[in-house]
Amino acid sequence: MKLPPIHAHEIAHLTQGEILGDANTLITGIAPIESASPGDLSFIAQARFLDYLQQTPAAVILVDRKSTLPSDLRCTLIRVANPYLAFVQAIKQYVPLPQVASGIHPTAQIGAGVRLAANVAIGPLTVISEDCEIGEGVRIGPQCYLGPRVRIGAHTILFQGVHIAHEVQIGSKAIVQYGAVIGSDGFGYVPHEGKYYKIPHLGTVVLEDEVEIGANCCIDRGTFGETRIRRGAKLDNLVHVAHNVVIGENTVMAAQTGISGSTTIGNNVVIAGQVGFVGHIQIGDRTTFGAQAGVTKSIKPGITVSGYPAREHNKAKREEAALRYLPELLKRVRRLEKKLGEGAPSEEPSEE
């Protein structure tokens, strides 16, 4: 990707890095190391990629300040604490966000009593309902919807086609991607004589600062209280979060995972894709969940679980491995029984 020219020392300053080589090297583009061209800024995050330093045509490379470097360098290096993070900082600084143009489009529908801070961008055909409050530098894409009394903190970005229901609160520097629904009514009914009567959902959703919600996710509002996603948590696409769930700080959750009502997920939890959690359980901090795990009970902090029903991961793997031997084991036991004059079992395996 091409950029307007930047000097190596500007990147070093931005990333608090130390230059090895010519501080005036001109950068004219940005690329990963495998596909870098002359003039590009790139980075090496893992030692096994250091060999690229001998062959890459890139102009400037961000490297780990602890790396052992070759003696003859072909390009300018910038030594930093975290090369990938430094590269990301450079992209954020120099590559414009394509999702939302600046300004308020004349076709946007802005309701009565809406308060817009400075530098708010609102795309075409977006609906901002009455009494919303939008913080400084917020960028709202085309065809979005904000229901009445929504509040959004500074520098948050809503991509195109986002659905934010009434009274939802979103912090600052948050991102909500295309088609996501924040504040749908939860799945709550009073059963009475074989029918189900809808429980109105009077609660709300709070997304704290720096939360990111993936495309087409659904986050239900609380029945009375709130559904809360804490600071820095990140949700991939098509995730379902039911009413009154709490998701902890810096917890990450891959696509198509679902969390049932009133479950609390701790901080710094890592959840793979297609995981399911039953309702009303407590998930401890720093737990890890394998893909497709079915979590049926509370999990203590620090544990890694997998499988259905979800159990300690090494235990689950041992059991899955042992299952491979079960068809043979049935035959082996029958052989022992015959040797000991035991009769046939009450149910004889017929599949063998």
Next chain:
Amino acid sequence: MKLPPIHAHEIAHLTQGEILGDANTLITGIAPIESASPGDLSFIAQARFLDYLQQTPAAVILVDRKSTLPSDLRCTLIRVANPYLAFVQAIKQYVPLPQVASGIHPTAQIGAGVRLAANVAIGPLTVISEDCEIGEGVRIGPQCYLGPRVRIGAHTILFQGVHIAHEVQIGSKAIVQYGAVIGSDGFGYVPHEGKYYKIPHLGTVVLEDEVEIGANCCIDRGTFGETRIRRGAKLDNLVHVAHNVVIGENTVMAAQTGISGSTTIGNNVVIAGQVGFVGHIQIGDRTTFGAQAGVTKSIKPGITVSGYPAREHNKAKREEAALRYLPELLKRVRRLEKKLGEGAPSEEPSEE
């Protein structure tokens, strides 16, 4: 949540309840019992919460008419058959729906030949295509889409951003939440010489009265005939319903469940989250499905199933419990074999 003042006797009348205490007690808000404030209407649905009667500052409490009550009451009670249901009725009566304002917004696009009954509300930037027929009191949120010839019965509510494809029929008092798609083309192709040719979907979808569809669900239209969701069925978020499926009356289905083509689900079925059903099977009335169950064949009425492949729940639990002992069992059998002079098995467990 604050309300304009209501007298206890008005709630008693609405809920067909019997008052214990002052019928003129003023109600100024509504809250669950754990968080009720002075002036609130609340309810107690389960005997274990009756202790709250001694301590709550609430003004009026709906209680089960069969409950044994303490002798000294701090607040006015209303005795009813189903306290939670009565509470829900009170909310529906007194709390305004925030999702849809009244009236027809000037930016709504109304096609030729559209028939609107009395008191229809249509939000901004909604598209109602030609020849749609919309019943009395229907409320359609902002940025919705109704394709040509859609029919919607009285008092149905479409939340914001709903996609209703051509010719879909929706009954009365139904609800469709944000981003749901009703009437997408089914996944049907004619395979021919290694390629797939799309089968046009000429059928439709019928949602009967009092059906509720969650956010971002997808309900495919029939290939020729119809996909039908019967009266009172409720679907949570992100549910997939394929072409020509039938879902029975008062069946409930939690989030991210998927039903393959031409499968029929009976009445009063309870389905947890992330369950999958293969196509062309029959699911009996009053069956129950555990979360993440993978249903590979027809199920008789009244059965509870779970697991993959789905089987009778108690059987599945016994097998899952037994699996915990399998790694140890492999060792125990090897010990017996050695004792009886048996050679090593043809495949020796290497994980132990």
Next chain:
Amino acid sequence: MKLPPIHAHEIAHLTQGEILGDANTLITGIAPIESASPGDLSFIAQARFLDYLQQTPAAVILVDRKSTLPSDLRCTLIRVANPYLAFVQAIKQYVPLPQVASGIHPTAQIGAGVRLAANVAIGPLTVISEDCEIGEGVRIGPQCYLGPRVRIGAHTILFQGVHIAHEVQIGSKAIVQYGAVIGSDGFGYVPHEGKYYKIPHLGTVVLEDEVEIGANCCIDRGTFGETRIRRGAKLDNLVHVAHNVVIGENTVMAAQTGISGSTTIGNNVVIAGQVGFVGHIQIGDRTTFGAQAGVTKSIKPGITVSGYPAREHNKAKREEAALRYLPELLKRVRRLEKKLGEGAPSEEPSEE
């Protein structure tokens, strides 16, 4: 479904079929064989439905040219190589597409520098951002979004409410259904001191010719390079495709399946519903995946797998069948141990 009158010989010409009977028979409708009425065109794709030939009131039936036919025919037949495919061709020729009206609606927002080829249709309230390039005969439904610099090939159809992010490329004769998101940012973060920093996604998505994407799917753009779905691949509803995934030609994928980042799926692969693939694996051509399979490693061409973790399907079935006998097997082994004077196992099954 009623049609304007067509002669049998017109259908025979369209489908390269051979007429048996009156070439001037008038066709006035179209229906599957079970529900055909007088005047209808229908088809028989499987020999077991040939009995319908004796009783159907249909006017014209498409039959397999290899079928053995009864001697006394009540209706006109057209013998073709693939009757279902021929029927689909007839529908495509004579049944109008209801999803998109022709012309460019005055409320569509067309950005600067957009190039529209001949016969493009664009629905109401659709946003086409700057510098998009739209091929001949493309039909874009109401309330769609095309970000800046999107390119769409000839005769592609976007249903209503589709989200196409900046720079995405779509080939010709492709279909994207309601609410699908093409080009969302992938789920990529740099972890640093317990927090996650978003990686800007500078790549894109390429959908090749004749690809179909179901309702509410999410296809993430590449981090740097591209996510690519090759010619003729078909995705059902609510499928998740992560950044930098490649899906091969004529591969089909049922609803709610998810593919993690950088995984490559081969050609002519068949994937059932709710399947999950971990990232960075290679899936061979002509593989088949059972519903809910959890695919944790690369799979060689031509293999059928199922279960979690996914393994060769016959092996998985044998193990699942053997599991049915495990609770009983635990008792049988205990009986043998007692007979041989062995002590109780270190953990005694308590569930029995």
